[in-house]
Amino acid sequence: MRVLRRALGTLLVLGGLGAAVSCTAAHGDDARPGAGRRAALAPYERLLPAPASARAGGAGYAFGPGTVIRTGPDAPREVRQVGELLAEQLRGPSGLPLPVAQGQEGDGIRLRLDDAARELGAEGYRLRTTASGVTLTARTPAGLFHAGQTLRQLLPVRGAGVVPGGEVTDTPRFAYRGAMVDVARHHFPVEQVKRYVDQLAQYKINTLHLHLTDDQGWRIAIDSWPRLATYGGASEVGGGPGGYWTKAAYRDLVAYAAQRYVDVVPEIDMPGHVNAALASYAELNCDGRAPERYTGTKVGFSSLCVGKERTYEFVDDVLGEIAALTPGRYLHIGGDEAHSTPAADYAAFMDRAQAVVAKHGKTVVAWHQLAGARPARGAVLQYWGHDKTPAADRSAVAAAARAGHPLILSPADRAYLDMKYDKATKPGLSWAGYVPVQRSYSWNPGSYLPDVPESSVLGVEAALWTENIATRSEWELMAFPRLLGLAELGWSPAAALDWPAYRLRLAAQAPRLEAQGITYHRAPEVPWE
Secondary structure: OOOHHHHHHOOOOEHHHHHOOOOEEEEEEOOOOOOOOOOOHHHHHHHOOOOOOOEEOOOOOOEEOOOOOOOOOOOOOOOOOHHHHHHHHHHHHHHHOOEEEEOOOEEEEEEEEEEOOOHHOOOOOEEEEEEEEEEEOOHHHHHHHHHHHHHHOOOOOOOOOEEEEEEEEOOOOOOOEEEEOOOOOOOOOHHHHHHHHHHHHHHOOOEEEEEOOEOOOOOOOOEEEOOOOOOOOOOOHHHHOOOEEEHHHHOOOHHHHHOOEEEEEEEEEEOOOOOHHHOOHHHOOOOOOHHHHHHHHOOOOOOOOOOOOHHHHHHHHHHHHHHHHHHHEEEEEEEEOOOOOOHHHHHHHHHHHHHHHHOOOEEEEHHHHHHOOOOOOOEOOOOOOOOOHHHHHHHHHHHHHHOOOOOOEEEHHHEEEEEEEOOOOOOEOOOOOOHHHHHHHOOOHHHHOOOOOHHEEEEEEEEEEEOOOOOOOHHHHOOOOOOHHHHHHHHOOOOOOOOOHHHHHHHHHHHHHHHHOOOOOOOOOOOOO
């Protein structure tokens, strides 16, 4: 409470009176589950993620039939694309025509690049609203896109309205703000993942991690090893038909995400979690015999044959094709739960797999078990431990961080979206414990791991595993609203992170989630609007 009052009391000046008001001070301190009155927050107090600085005041702008989105006469093509996408995002809810013009003169929504605004960095922005319009300023098109997402929250959920006068100046706390979805345990079509991209991007999440392969299914076509998809992809948990994405479908998804400033990080898990591959090609097995396809949920029983040179030809072929399809800098090679691979073999395999990633021009990302082997220079480790993770494992990760390896934090008892909210939750698992909305939000990534400074934290990632999540409604129910809190942990300054205030801002998102048809868990600790 005191932290939020200091932060927002300084940053939020409401109306023309110049009176500093914090989100919580105006509504009392009662944070009991389900307690308290509905949030009646002013528009700039409702923004999620919480901005670095927001100041309300002055006349607002009437957003209506005459509104034009203006990109400037000399705007780069990418800025015009941001303007067109913003117009598309606003037309549906508002019903307005919102033409996009290449000129700055006149009222409306103005998009401006300013290379001199170095304080905004690679993704920051400034949003200023007066009676004549809303001006979005950034150093980069990505910053302009994020500014547009903030503008969406300042507008009514439906119809025309007034954008309140004021100014937001905003930059992210962490460069990496991710969400992972497992399409291997259950197959999901690209269109569902595109829907998720839109949901991620509006809350300033900038990375989509795709878990493409596992024991139960292989979901991406590989030309040099075609049976991986056609045979290994024809199964899933529970014995369903499975499925896979063609290369064209994957390229389309990557391009769709890029338009929304979301980078795709593909994961090909190895040397464990590979039964779908072993079932597809007998030669990948040490004994030359292919196992049956697997539709259960146990882990740790499969392993590539570390001693076979053919294994590394497979790794090179697969990672090479995936790298060629993916313009982003990262390629995830898994490395978790390789219980059937002896420690020495695991280290030897990961040495060679990391070299293949480098050969194809990418930076390695792996689950934090790589810390117990020999992480390559610059390799990124993704931590998925939890409160009961052995101290030795945490120490190995901290040592890797001190050696210069950036960390992505996905603690299972905070950031795993497949963990049940409570015992009444029907989908999901509970091996890391129940993760209610408050627990998912109430941790500080910058100080979470002992002996790991914030400077070593690349960012945070919300992970959705799908062992028993098979439908879109189950997916969204488990992701929302916890995903929003994790988005805030990745973007907002540490001083703004405060549960009593956040629960009110989260409650204010309910009409927006419902208008978008998003299934979400109405957590009892949140006073939903």
